[in-house]
Amino acid sequence: MKLKTIFLVILASVLLSTYGCANGNTAGITKNAGIFENTGKLNLNIPEESWKDAAPGISYRYFHVDPGNGDDLKDFFAVRVDPKRYVFEVHQNRDQESALTIKEIHQSRESLLTFNGGFFTEDFKPTGLLISNGEKIRVTSPASLLNGIFAISDTGIPRLFTNETTINEKKYPFAIQNGPILIDGQGKIAITKDTGNAASRTAIGLDADDNVILIILKQSLFNPANNITLYDFAHTLKEAPAFKDLKLHAMLNLDGGASTGLMVDGQYFPELDRVQNVVIVKARQP
DSSP: OOHHHHHHHHHHHHHHHHHHHHHTOOTTOOTTSOSBOTTSSBOOSOOOOSOEEEETTEEEEEEEEOOSSSSOOEEEEEEEEOTTTEEEEEEEOOOTTTOOOHHHHHHHTTOSEEEEOSOBOTTSOBSSOEEETTEEEEOOOOOSSOOEEEEEOTTSOEEEEETTSOOOTTTOSEEEEEOOEEEOTTSOBOOOOOOOOOBOEEEEEEOTTOOEEEEEEOOBTTBTTOOBOHHHHHHHHHHOHHHHTTOOEEEEEOOOGGGOOEEETTEEEOOSSOOSEEEEEEEOOO
16 A cells, blocks of 8 residues: 555544544444535535435436455445436536636536546647537547547437447537447446556446436545546446446446546535536436
């Protein structure tokens, strides 16, 4: 374990112990409780592990999952969206200095769900295909790492394509390219090697009913071990009993690490760095 991680674990333990002593109770502290409530106070309550509605056709829940590799239990947060009722758009931050946070974008754009998008360069340019409102922001990249394109049609039909596919922006007004593909369209795990590089993760894909599923796993000061390799991420989403009923498929890895961030229904998982492209979700107009 790295010295930095050891320091964070010790600091978290001290802070939690101090808080519990001050309130005369430490029994309620649980690992899968979010770091902070909306008030900014330490949250000592266990999040309800069942789906909660944010709006008709948008729901979310926590998952406390054993990855099955002898590692610590992992805390996932998932959001389920009916794409026939909602549209997905891209908000672009033009540069690091003026970039808005996910929370600021969520509030200013009156979004119902907001999350980090795909990879981007140091000079704040997207690395792969981006289509928003039928406008092609960036063309498709042939890079092998960016092997997936998640797109939603004008009638609300979501699909996962490979980066060898030409996407018609008139038929698919939203598309985002990233990678690697975690689980392909047939539900098969697409990651064959484990690099050992663990980090916070963000992924987008589909469930058994072809709802769009957004899943994040995020490290924090109070949960520094809440990270995962792409190999274990893919296997957990496919094989963990907690996710079995969802029958996840067409799962694409988005930007992760310090970029991982999400906001829905007042639940905010803050990104550590400013993000170039951010996905927002709004009601589909009739």
